[in-house]
Amino acid sequence: MPDLIPIDDPNDPRVAAYRDIKERDLVGRQGLFIAEGETVLAAFVRDAPQRVQSLLIDGKRIDKLGEVLAGLPPGVPVHVAGQAVLDAIAGFHLHRGVLAVGAKPKPLSAEALLAGVGPRAVVLVLMGIANHDNLGGIFRNAAAFGVDGVILDGDCCDPFYRKAIRVSIGATLSVPTAGLAPGEDLVALLARHGFQALALSPGARETLAELDPPARAAVLLGAEGPGLSKTVMDRARTIGIPMANGFDSLNVATTSGIVLHHLRFAKR
Incomplete structure (x- = not known):
């Protein structure tokens, strides 16, 4: 299990990549993307762990994600916040409670x-x-x-x-x-x-x-x-x-x- 990083302030710079998700969906993320939900995260960590850059998770879901988190490469930051802080960061109610930032693969012809x-x-x-x-x-x-x-x-x-x-x-x-x-x-x-x-x-x-x-x-x-x-x-x-x-x-x-x-x- 990786070390968990508590986040209490929605303006914490360590979670800037997750801020105002819907607005940034429209303008793009310069080679990065957001994945959400437990099932998607499990698939991401299983199939492309080297492209996982960080996680932001509702603290109440940590216990259910133990096996997934154990599959993360060393050093991937896992941020943990309560629901209210999570919603404030994302800019909407995030009922799935699980987010990841990933890097897109190199373009293939x-x-x-x-x-x-x-x-x-x-x-x-x-x-x-x-x-x-x-x-x-x-x-x-x-x-x-x-x-x-x-x-x-x-x-x-x-x-x-x-x-x-x-x-x-x-x-x-x-x-x-x-x-x-x-x-x-x-x-x-x-x-x-x-x-x-x-x-x-x-x-x-x-x-x-x-x-x-x-x-x-x-x-x-x-x-x-x-x-x-x-x-x-x-x-x-x-x-x-x-x-x-x-x-x-x-x-x-x-x-x-x-x-x-x-x-x-x-x-x-």
């Missing part, structure tokens, strides 16, 4: 991610996913079904935004993630690494149930509403998920879960 996976692999390519709930849900599915990596285009929101981390239950901290460079030819990139581009579309003639999962599959998902661009769709293999009673819309995170389950467990 899509080229490097694809080059580093095995001969059988599944990756997700997200284009224009700007809703943090959807992004977090997709990452949660990616972790659950053992996706080898996620590639984000420049129009996606930040997977290290506090809400995205929380909704993903910490999966954004562990699933390998890369960025697509501006102007990079996605379909050509995938083909160069032997990946078949599978574009999800309600208008596709081929259904997911008919799909024999390829050895290397890249699942392309666009934002709800506009979906994927015609330029991408025209060069990819389009796959649809039939729905009942003429309904033609699924939440994009739900779609990702259905597709990933098929790719992982359908008989080849």
Whole structure:
């Protein structure tokens, strides 16, 4: 168990990184992020302990976190405060009572991610996913079904935004993630690494149930509403998920879960 640092003053400079969390969510943290909640903290310490910079915890929760705290690298400061002080620091009522500051990983290129996976692999390519709930849900599915990596285009929101981390239950901290460079030819990139581009579309003639999962599959998902661009769709293999009673819309995170389950467990 690391030494605990009591915090009695919300203006204590040692917890400056936690002050006015919602306002700083909007302006960014220059390479850092905030993770909140016991489950997320446990995932963070398990999967990326070297990136944990500090903790701020409601003193009443310390006993429940003994095993997690024991997994911290030596020297990580663990600040402890009462609920009132915690709320004053954060700028709102923090009912989860557990916060951590972490360092984002070094940026990874899509080229490097694809080059580093095995001969059988599944990756997700997200284009224009700007809703943090959807992004977090997709990452949660990616972790659950053992996706080898996620590639984000420049129009996606930040997977290290506090809400995205929380909704993903910490999966954004562990699933390998890369960025697509501006102007990079996605379909050509995938083909160069032997990946078949599978574009999800309600208008596709081929259904997911008919799909024999390829050895290397890249699942392309666009934002709800506009979906994927015609330029991408025209060069990819389009796959649809039939729905009942003429309904033609699924939440994009739900779609990702259905597709990933098929790719992982359908008989080849």
